[in-house]
Amino acid sequence: MELRSLRYFVAVAEELHFGRAAARLHMTQPPLSRAIRHLETGIGAVLLHRSPAGVTLTPAGAALLDEARSLLDQADRLRVRVAAAAGAAxxxxxxxxxxxxxxxxxxxxxxxxxxxxxxxxxxxxxxxxxxxxxxxxxxxxxxxxxxxxxxxxxxxxxRADPVGAVLRADDPLACHDHLELADLAGRHWFQFPDGTDPIWRSYWNGGEPREGPVVRAVQECLQAVLWNGTVGMAPLGHTPPEELAVVPLIDMAPSxxxxxxxKGDPNPLIRSFVQIAISAYRG
Missing domain, CATH: 3.40.190.10 (Periplasmic binding protein-like II)
Known part of the structure; x- marks a missing residue:
């Protein structure tokens, strides 16, 4: 029973779906399915009930999940202790x-x-x-x-956060329950400097070429809206200053x-960090 197989199993057991687990593990679904079958053969028990809608844990699978999490946690702690002993903690x-x-x-x-x-x-x-x-x-x-x-x-x-348009509170559009990108046509949007990742720039411009003041930090974005009536986007869920409003954009993909x-970074602390992050962002 390899640690890799246990990591695969834990991902499937937590996601309850092979496709989502494969995406989480950055692999394709067929080798993941084969690995789980191989694990079941080695253990001599069915761990998952499979259906078109996803998977559910068998009693054996539930028992293994608890033990596998404990084992993987111990393995991560061991890697960290070794890194500390090597002066790389x-x-x-x-x-x-x-x-x-x-x-x-x-x-x-x-x-x-x-x-x-x-x-x-x-x-x-x-x-x-x-x-x-x-x-x-x-x-x-x-x-x-x-x-x-x-x-x-x-x-x-x-996580995925819905986004909204950032507007002055006295903007005529600020009283709407929601907006579409077309409602903001012709408006100035805050811009990132030349050389910024084009995929990143395109997303925060709503997928369209825009004009407006160049900003580099969140506070600069907010000040551009406050002083110039510039439009921008921000994730929902954060309370803006009272002079500003964030109106949900219903035709924008979440952030x-x-x-x-x-890729290939050998730092043993990264894997543990990411696993802890997954749990923290689900909480």
């Missing part, structure tokens, strides 16, 4: 966006409880680099938002909250 986390996100706060507390001897360095980044310095080697893992160019990176979705890291 530190991780640099890039954070983009609102540092008051409750899930990020839960993640910090959970990570500290799990790995009290790991030194965590935090790099707070502006909106011009959605990868938070990953490609430049400035961070080990990023808590950020998609979409952006994922070349050379592993990206794991943690994905993700953890990202460089």
């Amino acid at each position: 530190s991780i640099t986390v890039g954070i983009l966006g609102d540092s008051t996100d409750r899930a990020a706060t839960r993640l910090a507390a959970a990570y500290r409880a799990r790995h009290p001897d790991v030194e965590v360095h935090v790099r707070d980044t502006d909106l011009t680099d959605p990868t938070c310095g990953l490609r430049a080697g400035l961070v080990d893992v990023a808590l950020t938002r998609g979409p952006f160019d994922e070349t050379g990176l592993v990206v794991h979705d943690l 994905r909250v993700v953890a990202a890291w460089n």
Whole structure:
């Protein structure tokens, strides 16, 4: 019974769906199904009831899930202890966006409880680099938002937030229950500097070429709206200053909250960080 097989099983058991588990593991579904079948053969018990709608745990599967989580947790702790003994017990986390996100706060507390001897360095980044310095080697893992160019990176979705248009509170559109992008045609939008990831820029421009003041930080975005009546987008769920309003955009894809890291990075602390992040963002 390999740790990899147990990780596969835990992903399926938590997602209760092979497709979602495969996406979470960054693999295709057929080898995942084969791995679970092989695990069941080795154990000598059916672990999952399969159906077109998804899967459910058998009693044997439920028993294995508890033990597998414990084993994988011990394995992660062992990797961290070895890293500490080798003098490598530190991780640099890039954070983009609102540092008051409750899930990020839960993640910090959970990570500290799990790995009290790991030194965590935090790099707070502006909106011009959605990868938070990953490609430049400035961070080990990023808590950020998609979409952006994922070349050379592993990206794991943690949450999806609906977005809305950021307007002055006295804007005629601010009293609407919802808006569509067409309602904002011809308006100035805040812009990111030239050289910013084009996929990232396109998303925050609603998929259209726009004109407007160049901004680099969240506060600059809000000030552009306040002073100039500029339009922009922001995730719903955050309370804006009373002078501003955020109106839901019903034809915009949600903003994905993700953890990202460089493919092939050998840092043993990254896997544990991502697993803790998955739990924190579900809470």
